[in-house]
Amino acid sequence: MRSSIGSAAIRGLVAAGRETRHGLESLLDLAPRIRRVQAWENDHVSGLPPAVQALFWEYGDRTISLDRDRELVIDRVLVEGDWESIRWLRSALGTDAVRVHLLRTRGRRLSPRQLRLWQVLLDLPVAEVDAWIQDGTRRIWDERAVIGTGVRWRKSLRERIVVSMDDSERRWATTPDPVVEAYKRDVDRTLLRENLKRSVEERLRDLVRFQRFSVEWRRAAERAFR
Amino acid sequence: MIDIEAAFRILGGGGLEYIVVGGVAARAHGSARLTNDLDVLYRRTPENIERLAATLAPHSPYLRGAPPGLPFRWDAETIRRGLNFTLTTSFGDLDALGEITGGGGYEALVNDSTPILVFGLSVRCLNLEPLIHVKRAAGRPKDLEAIAELEALKEERDRS
Numbered sequence: 001m002r003s004s005i006g007s008a009a010i011r012g013l014v015a016a017g018r019e020t021r022h023g024l025e026s027l028l029d030l031a032p033r034i035r036r037v038q039a040w041e042n043d044h045v046s047g048l049p050p051a052v053q054a055l056f057w058e059y060g061d062r063t064i065s066l067d068r069d070r071e072l073v074i075d076r077v078l079v080e081g082d083w084e085s086i087r088w089l090r091s092a093l094g095t096d097a098v099r100v101h102l103l104r105t106r107g108r109r110l111s112p113r114q115l116r117l118w119q120v121l122l123d124l125p126v127a128e129v130d131a132w133i134q135d136g137t138r139r140i141w142d143e144r145a146v147i148g149t150g151v152r153w154r155k156s157l158r159e160r161i162v163v164s165m166d167d168s169e170r171r172w173a174t175t176p177d178p179v180v181e182a183y184k185r186d187v188d189r190t191l192l193r194e195n196l197k198r199s200v201e202e203r204l205r206d207l208v209r210f211q212r213f214s215v216e217w218r219r220a221a222e223r224a225f226r
Numbered sequence: 227m228i229d230i231e232a233a234f235r236i237l238g239g240g241g242l243e244y245i246v247v248g249g250v251a252a253r254a255h256g257s258a259r260l261t262n263d264l265d266v267l268y269r270r271t272p273e274n275i276e277r278l279a280a281t282l283a284p285h286s287p288y289l290r291g292a293p294p295g296l297p298f299r300w301d302a303e304t305i306r307r308g309l310n311f312t313l314t315t316s317f318g319d320l321d322a323l324g325e326i327t328g329g330g331g332y333e334a335l336v337n338d339s340t341p342i343l344v345f346g347l348s349v350r351c352l353n354l355e356p357l358i359h360v361k362r363a364a365g366r367p368k369d370l371e372a373i374a375e376l377e378a379l380k381e382e383r384d385r386s
Contacts, residue, residue: 112363112365113362113363113365115365116365116366116367117367120367133365172338172355172356172358172359177362177373179370180362180370180373180374180377181374183370183371183373183374184374184375184377184378186374187374187375187378188258189378189382191258192256192257192258192375192378192379192382193382195256195257195258196256196379196382196383196386198256200254200342200343200344200351201343201344201345203253203254203256204230204231204250204253204254204344204345207230207250207253207260207261208229208230208231210260211227211228211260211262214227214260215227
């Protein structure tokens with residue numbers, strides 16, 4: 001069933017090969033092209049690129065299709081997808097379709113943080129997003145989903161594991177956020193390691209010194225560039 | 227900009243019950259980011275509200291960003307009627323918060339804070355995990371980098 005476009009293309013290429021004077025040789029010449037068509041078929045005709053397919057690991061043999069499972073796919077990519085998946089979604093459906101979907105569903109499957117991100121990226125009305133987040137019915141779910149279950153999410157759904165946590169850990173448990181993870185890659189950990197070697201007082205004294213320097217620096221710049 | 231040492235001396239001298247949250251708390255945990263104000267979560271008991279009013283009154287508290295000359299009276303009644311105040315004072319910018327998003331009030335967080343000895347004073351500072359949690363709960367895009375740094379700090383701390 002998977003399909004027709006790629007398979008038809010392959011049949012066409014094979015037929016073209018047969019019609020040549022050196023049929024077999026031409027067929028061999030066509031092999032790389034056939035493989036490229038099959039790869040294209042895997043990526044496009046089945047509907048979802050591998051990065052997005054991986055988000056539906058729990059569906060087993062059931063094929064997820066963008067046409068049939070549009071809402072599920074949009075929500076899953078917005079909630080769990082990496083940048084590659086998000087780029088694919090925007091190119092497949094367009095930004096407006098994603099925006100309309102969020103407005104229609106009131107962003108009900110997204111966490112408040114995720115909603116704030118998409119509010120900025122898709123220019124959603126601030127008052128409307130505020131109202132969704134403040135909605136009492138979804139707040140109960142938001143809090144239960146993050147705090148109450150004792151489920152810690154690691155890296156991806158595929159690697160989801162449940163670990164036992166003490167009360168304090170459970171209370172402050174957070175789910176990895178793809179945006180934060182992306183920012184985290186660029187954090188200069190050498191600075192953090194140096195800071196961790198210092199006492200709290202030294203860290204705060206450094207802050208005070210740096211604040212004083214930044215004021216002086218700003219004054220100097222104002223004098224220089226006036 | 228805030229004179230942190232002066233702020234701690236003034237708040238502690240007034241016997242105020244509060245927890246340091248926000249950028250200064252992050253810095254105490256090892257953050258390398260610069261912050262210009264001090265965020266404190268004050269306890270909203272009648273006695274502590276009186277203390278907050280009395281402690282800050284001599285230091286010209288005024289609503290940050292408000293036009294000069296706006297009628298503003300800093301007293302216990304104003305604090306009772308309000309909750310979170312972003313103030314300028316003679317010792318710098320101070321956010322006096324009655325509640326924080328994702329964390330609640332003083333009572334909800336006091337057991338998740340730790341007294342630290344700094345500048346010869348004991349100051350309660352919010353622990354790293356709840357600090358990350360409340361930053362995330364605030365859902366402000368501008369905090370994304372700060373959250374990433376705090377989570378990296380937690381990883382580094384747990385590793386060492």
